[in-house]
Amino acid sequence: MTPIKLLIDAGNTRVKTALMDADGHIEPWFNLPYEDILAQQLPATVNVCWLSLVGGPQQHKLLEKWLGHKLAVHQVESEAQAFGVSNAYAEPRTLGIDRWLAMLGAYNEQPKATVIIDAGTAITVDWVTADGRHLGGWIAPGVDLMQTAVTSRAPRVFTRQEQMWGRVNQLGTSTPDGLLDGCVNMFAGIVRQAIYVSEVELDWFDFRLLFSGGSTPLLPIELKRRGEHRSELVLQGLALYANT
Numbered sequence: 001m002t003p004i005k006l007l008i009d010a011g012n013t014r015v016k017t018a019l020m021d022a023d024g025h026i027e028p029w030f031n032l033p034y035e036d037i038l039a040q041q042l043p044a045t046v047n048v049c050w051l052s053l054v055g056g057p058q059q060h061k062l063l064e065k066w067l068g069h070k071l072a073v074h075q076v077e078s079e080a081q082a083f084g085v086s087n088a089y090a091e092p093r094t095l096g097i098d099r100w101l102a103m104l105g106a107y108n109e110q111p112k113a114t115v116i117i118d119a120g121t122a123i124t125v126d127w128v129t130a131d132g133r134h135l136g137g138w139i140a141p142g143v144d145l146m147q148t149a150v151t152s153r154a155p156r157v158f159t160r161q162e163q164m165w166g167r168v169n170q171l172g173t174s175t176p177d178g179l180l181d182g183c184v185n186m187f188a189g190i191v192r193q194a195i196y197v198s199e200v201e202l203d204w205f206d207f208r209l210l211f212s213g214g215s216t217p218l219l220p221i222e223l224k225r226r227g228e229h230r231s232e233l234v235l236q237g238l239a240l241y242a243n244t
């Protein structure tokens, strides 16, 4: 493919990108922490970029430094409605652009009742009905943040740099294991609660459960099997805007 457009999903921790050609085909490019993006060489054929940014001024500055003045940048904002989806927020622009785009990406792929759980820096959960109504959602700390929240206020609690995988359903027998297991299980718990609310409160019996974000692999297999791992939803939403 000859890429002409760059799509950027700039989270609070990592930057995910894709390239789009003149026919609207997209191909994933990289998923890197901010400090590593400057080393990435932009393809010479790319002249325009579509940006989803939830990070602050520091992250914005890094992106500007990377892109230089070579590209026209379209920064997308959440809207009251677009591409068949209506935003539940009374102030639509205050909904995280990553959450908005993930809903557009999912709904335009399959217009069906959908729950999207994005577990990155924060964990967000959003509900969209089969007719494209966003009902609202949740914002909770991500797994790393949960651990930092405890260690920053309790001097005797500490973490060890170690693999987080496979910790769900474990009972910790040391401080770092107990903290890790507690936080990973908090994540599993919010997923179970989201399923409960969908089935019992909303009476949904046939819905898509989509997982995205860097912490998805921490979920136990029985929860992963209830849904699909779809980390490119924000980029798919951006592609809708880039194709207009």
Ligand SMILES: Nc1ncnc2c1ncn2[C@@H]1O[C@H](COP(=O)(O)OP(=O)(O)O)[C@@H](O)[C@H]1O
Pocket: 010, 011, 012, 013, 014, 015, 119, 120, 121, 122, 142, 143, 144, 212, 213, 214, 215
């Ligand atoms: N390659 C990786 N190795 C270890 N942890 C990762 C990796 N990628 C993502 N994570 C975890 O996921 C989080 C970032 O996921 P991501 O969905 O990219 O977040 P955001 O959109 O907030 O930038 C990190 O805080 C970390 O917990």
Ligand SMILES: CC(C)(COP(=O)(O)O)[C@@H](O)C(=O)NCCC(=O)O
Pocket: 011, 012, 013, 054, 094, 095, 096, 097, 098, 099, 118, 119, 120, 121, 122, 123, 124, 139, 142
């Ligand atoms: C909730 C978020 C911090 C999630 O960001 P992420 O974890 O993907 O980096 C982001 O979507 C955001 O800043 N939202 C604005 C507030 C809102 O959605 O209501």
Ligand SMILES: [K+]
Pocket: 118, 119, 120, 121, 122, 123, 124, 213
């Ligand atoms: K998130």
